[in-house]
Amino acid sequence: MSNNQAVMGNFTDVNALIHAAEKIRDAGYKEFDIFTPYPVHGLDKAMGVQRTILPYISFGAGVTGLVSAVGLMYWTAAVDYKLSIGGKPFFSAFFGLPIMFELTILFTALATFGGLWFLCGLPKWYHDFQHDEGFRRAQDDIFVVSIFSNDKRFSLDSAKNLLSELHADNVRVVEAQS
Amino acid sequence: MNSAVSATLSPSTTSTKAINEAFHDEPLREPLVLGKPTLNDVTRKVLDIIESKPNIKFLAALSVTLMMALWGGVCIAYTIYEGVGVWGLNSPVFWGWDITNFVFWIGIGHAGTLISAILFLFRQKWRTAINRSAEAMTIFAVICALTFVLMHTGRQWLFHWLLPYPNQMNMWVNFRSPLMWDVFAVNTYGTVSLLFWFTGLVPDFATARNFVKSKIASRIYSIFSLGWVGSARHWHTYEVAYMIFAGISTPLVLSVHTVVSFDFATSVIPGWHTTIFPPYFVAGAIFSGFAMVMTLLIIAREVLGLKDYITLKHLDNMNKIILATGMMVGYAYAMEFFIAWYSGNTYERFVFINRATGDYAWSYWIMISCNVISPQVYWFKKLRRNVPLMFIISIFVNIGMWFERFTIISTSLHHDYLPSSWGYYSPTWVEISIFTGSMGIFLTLFLLFAKFVPMLAIAEIKGVLPGAQPKHHHHEEH
Numbered sequence: 001m002s003n004n005q006a007v008m009g010n011f012t013d014v015n016a017l018i019h020a021a022e023k024i025r026d027a028g029y030k031e032f033d034i035f036t037p038y039p040v041h042g043l044d045k046a047m048g049v050q051r052t053i054l055p056y057i058s059f060g061a062g063v064t065g066l067v068s069a070v071g072l073m074y075w076t077a078a079v080d081y082k083l084s085i086g087g088k089p090f091f092s093a094f095f096g097l098p099i100m101f102e103l104t105i106l107f108t109a110l111a112t113f114g115g116l117w118f119l120c121g122l123p124k125w126y127h128d129f130q131h132d133e134g135f136r137r138a139q140d141d142i143f144v145v146s147i148f149s150n151d152k153r154f155s156l157d158s159a160k161n162l163l164s165e166l167h168a169d170n171v172r173v174v175e176a177q178s
Numbered sequence: 179m180n181s182a183v184s185a186t187l188s189p190s191t192t193s194t195k196a197i198n199e200a201f202h203d204e205p206l207r208e209p210l211v212l213g214k215p216t217l218n219d220v221t222r223k224v225l226d227i228i229e230s231k232p233n234i235k236f237l238a239a240l241s242v243t244l245m246m247a248l249w250g251g252v253c254i255a256y257t258i259y260e261g262v263g264v265w266g267l268n269s270p271v272f273w274g275w276d277i278t279n280f281v282f283w284i285g286i287g288h289a290g291t292l293i294s295a296i297l298f299l300f301r302q303k304w305r306t307a308i309n310r311s312a313e314a315m316t317i318f319a320v321i322c323a324l325t326f327v328l329m330h331t332g333r334q335w336l337f338h339w340l341l342p343y344p345n346q347m348n349m350w351v352n353f354r355s356p357l358m359w360d361v362f363a364v365n366t367y368g369t370v371s372l373l374f375w376f377t378g379l380v381p382d383f384a385t386a387r388n389f390v391k392s393k394i395a396s397r398i399y400s401i402f403s404l405g406w407v408g409s410a411r412h413w414h415t416y417e418v419a420y421m422i423f424a425g426i427s428t429p430l431v432l433s434v435h436t437v438v439s440f441d442f443a444t445s446v447i448p449g450w451h452t453t454i455f456p457p458y459f460v461a462g463a464i465f466s467g468f469a470m471v472m473t474l475l476i477i478a479r480e481v482l483g484l485k486d487y488i489t490l491k492h493l494d495n496m497n498k499i500i501l502a503t504g505m506m507v508g509y510a511y512a513m514e515f516f517i518a519w520y521s522g523n524t525y526e527r528f529v530f531i532n533r534a535t536g537d538y539a540w541s542y543w544i545m546i547s548c549n550v551i552s553p554q555v556y557w558f559k560k561l562r563r564n565v566p567l568m569f570i571i572s573i574f575v576n577i578g579m580w581f582e583r584f585t586i587i588s589t590s591l592h593h594d595y596l597p598s599s600w601g602y603y604s605p606t607w608v609e610i611s612i613f614t615g616s617m618g619i620f621l622t623l624f625l626l627f628a629k630f631v632p633m634l635a636i637a638e639i640k641g642v643l644p645g646a647q648p649k650h651h652h653h654e655e656h
Contacts, residue, residue, distance in 0.1 A: 018648045021410075034410040037217060037385070038641035042648055044414040052415040058422050076342060076350035085354055098359035098437050102366040105430050109370040109423065113377060116419040117404060120412040124405030138408050139385045141217035 003031070003128065004176045005149035007159035009168025010134050010142045014040055017143045020166040021046035024147065027162060031151035035138035057115040058108050065107025069100040128176035135174070146174075210304055210642050212486040217640050224382070224632045225389055227482055232629060235481070243621040250615005253608050254329060262332050264608045271591040271603035276330035278583040279613050281438055282466070283323035283620075284364065285459075285579065288431055289467025290316025291371060294378070295427035298420075304495055306638040307487045311478065311624075312471050313375040314631070318623040319470075320368040322616040327364070329612065356440040363437035370430055374423045377416075380406050382632035435463040442586065449529040449590035452517065458510035462579060465503035465549070468496050469575035476569045478628060487634055490563045497562040500575065504553035507582075511550065525595065533589040537602055541585045548578025 011017040017040065024032055025048040034043060070093075077083050078090035088095075117123065129135050129146070138144040145168060147159040156173060163171045215223070232240075257264055267274050290312040297305040328334050340361045342351045351358055383403035390396050406412070439459035442450035472493070479488040518530040533542050552574040555561045562568070593600045627633070640646060 014646065014648050035408045036410055036413065037221075037408060038381075038637040038646065039413040039417050040410070040641075040647065043410045047410055049411050049414050052418050054415055054418050055422065062426075072342060073353045077353060081348055081350055083350070083352065085352060088354070096353045098356075098433065098440070099353055099362050101429075101433055102359075102362040102437075105426050105433075106362075106366040106369060108426050109366075109373050112419050112422045112426075113373045116377065116415055119415050120409075122404045122406065122412075127405060127407050130407070135407075136388045139381075139388045140221045 003148050003150040006129055006146045006174045007156065007163060008132065008134060008144055008146045008174050009163035009171040010144055011168060012142055016167060018042060018046045020145055023166055024162065028153055029147055029151050031148040033146050035135065035144040037139055037141060052119060054115050054119060058112045061111030062104045062108040065104040066100055069103035073099060129174050131177050132174045134170060208491045211639060212489050220636055220639050221385055221389060224634050224636050225386060227633055228386060228630065229390060240625050243618045243625060246614050246618025247622050250612050250618055253611040253615060257329060257608060258334055264606060266604055266606045266609060268601065270594050270599050270601055271588060273587050273591060274603050275605045275609040275613060276326050278587055279616060280323050280326040281583045282580050283319045284438055285435065285463035285466045286470045287316035287319035287467060288435060288463035289471045291427050291431040292464050294374060295424040295431065298424040299428060303642045304492055306635055306642050307492055308471065308475060310635045311475060311633055313371065314627045315470060315474065315624065316371045317375060318620050320371065322620050323364065325616055356444045359437045360441060363434045367430060367434045370427060374427060377419065377423065378635060380404055381408065381637040382635065385636050386632055432460055435459045447590050448525040452514065454510055454513055461503045461506035462582060465500060465507055466575065466579035468500050469572045472496055472568060472572035473576060474624060476565060493568060494562045497556045497568055501553050501556040504549055508550035529590055532593055533585060538585060538589045541581050545578050545581040545585050548574040549582060
């Protein structure tokens with residue numbers, strides 16, 4: 001089913017929001033989201049959001065950075081062009097410690113940055129529901145709960161009823177625009 | 179203790195839960211934001227700064243800093259055209275204001291990362307009001323620092339020789355050189371700071387996109403906001419990313435000034451060749467960075483009316499850090515002298531006695547009075563909250579930390595092993611102009627930042643307002 005409709009409701013109280021998130025999760029909805037002006041602690045758990053894989057991406061990149069640093073220093077100084085500096089060994093695990101450290105950090109940072117936006121599906125030129133005034137206010141001072149039509153359990157009435165039962169304000173159907 | 183809390187803490191009800199709830203409702207700590215703003219107030223406060231027409235004071239300030247930057251640019255061009263001979267460097271002093279300024283600027287940057295990363299890991303929520311501008315400062319300071327290292331190389335158009343890339347000479351760089359480590363450390367630092375800063379800005383750009391009145395401005399913020407809509411699923415990943423950034427920036431910030439200090443410490447020059455340099459430099463960097471943050475934020479909260487957001491509590495906390503790091507720096511100064519005496523090394527002893535009594539004694543004592551003596555006023559809470567006083571002290575510390583670098587560099591070089599080659603270094607007008615030029619670049623960028631970029635971390639401040647976060651008993655595991 002395509003994501004051409006959403007049932008939205010607004011919240012202003014954060015405790016009621018957490019409660020609502022738990023109820024929607026327990027009702028079995030998967031394709032729903034909550035838009036908030038700031039990160040609300042515990043909301044991800046209440047919604048049943050799976051833990052992100054970002055740390056693995058970052059860690060993998062960090063290891064890659066470390067290996068690249070060692071490889072770069074070893075290959076350039078001990079293989080490709082043997083450069084004798086003060087008669088010291090061409091390669092040692094210690095002299096390049098700062099380089100290894102910095103490249104580990106650099107790769108981790110780049111991957112964390114790229115991974116974050118990749119996992120979020122951003123950048124995006126538009127959002128299907130960005131024309132909704134309430135939805136835009138989620139960047140200011142309200143929490144917007146949104147159940148999307150591509151959820152398997154979705155029906156307009158049940159979604160609307162659920163949000164109303166949870167005391168959401170201004171429960172409304174928003175048509176996607178794209 | 180107020181009555182609500184003491185009532186809850188009566189002997190019969192002293193359960194942890196009761197205490198927690200009492201504290202949650204009636205915080206004993208000073209509030210992070212004064213005036214009890216609503217979420218919308220925070221949005222408006224920050225966007226009003228962006229949307230207000232630049233007034234005459236702003237334009238005047240901007241034109242002064244731009245002039246400074248432009249004149250600095252002219253002198254940079256002159257240096258490139260004529261060579262570094264236009265500077266006052268001569269045997270035996272081949273590092274002068276260029277490296278002094280490099281270390282000065284890179285040190286300034288450290289406060290930004292300390293505030294955004296280390297204070298984040300230590301759960302110091304008061305950082306939210308100041309982290310944005312401190313991070314911006316970091317980036318601008320790194321830009322200034324890069325200018326000086328680039329200039330001091332002499333043949334600036336060959337800067338790419340510093341990077342390991344396959345070339346027609348089949349030559350690679352020397353990874354044993356601390357100068358090479360510097361290339362990696364400073365560039366990594368600049369890149370990571372920029373990514374961290376931008377990541378923090380994305381949600382606030384989204385807020386600006388949604389609520390600025392100008393269509394064009396909204397379009398521009400829209401591009402920088404990457405289409406952020408505040409989805410809780412995104413926030414989840416975002417917070418993990420933020421934590422990773424904080425986790426890697428913490429050792430990074432310690433490493434950068436450590437590597438900078440290696441430029442000196444791995445040489446065999448008396449006065450430089452000491453193991454205390456890395457911690458001493460890191461403490462000094464944080465010290466100077468906080469002083470610069472103070473200088474700029476005291477002006478900003480005054481001019482932009484941010485007193486409810488950047489409160490006396492924030493300034494008080496920063497002054498405590500200035501006092502602590504100032505004492506560390508003072509300890510390092512004393513320890514250097516002790517080790518010089520204890521080492522029994524004639525040259526080492528000579529350098530330090532010369533530092534305090536020789537040709538550059540004036541510079542040494544400026545450093546001691548600004549860095550060690552002036553922050554001592556911060557032992558008193560009253561003085562830690564006295565805004566005019568802390569403005570003056572922050573300027574003193576800025577001056578003192580500049581002179582620290584100058585003292586370390588000049589005194590160790592100008593009298594080396596051979597008395598016949600002793601000399602005295604003083605800068606030429608070109609060096610002085612490039613330094614004021616870098617000040618101009620820094621301040622110009624900061625003014626533009628304050629005008630066009632959300633200057634307070636909107637989303638983060640909203641998250642620490644009272645009642646912004648759910649109470650704990652909503653978690654199911656309890």
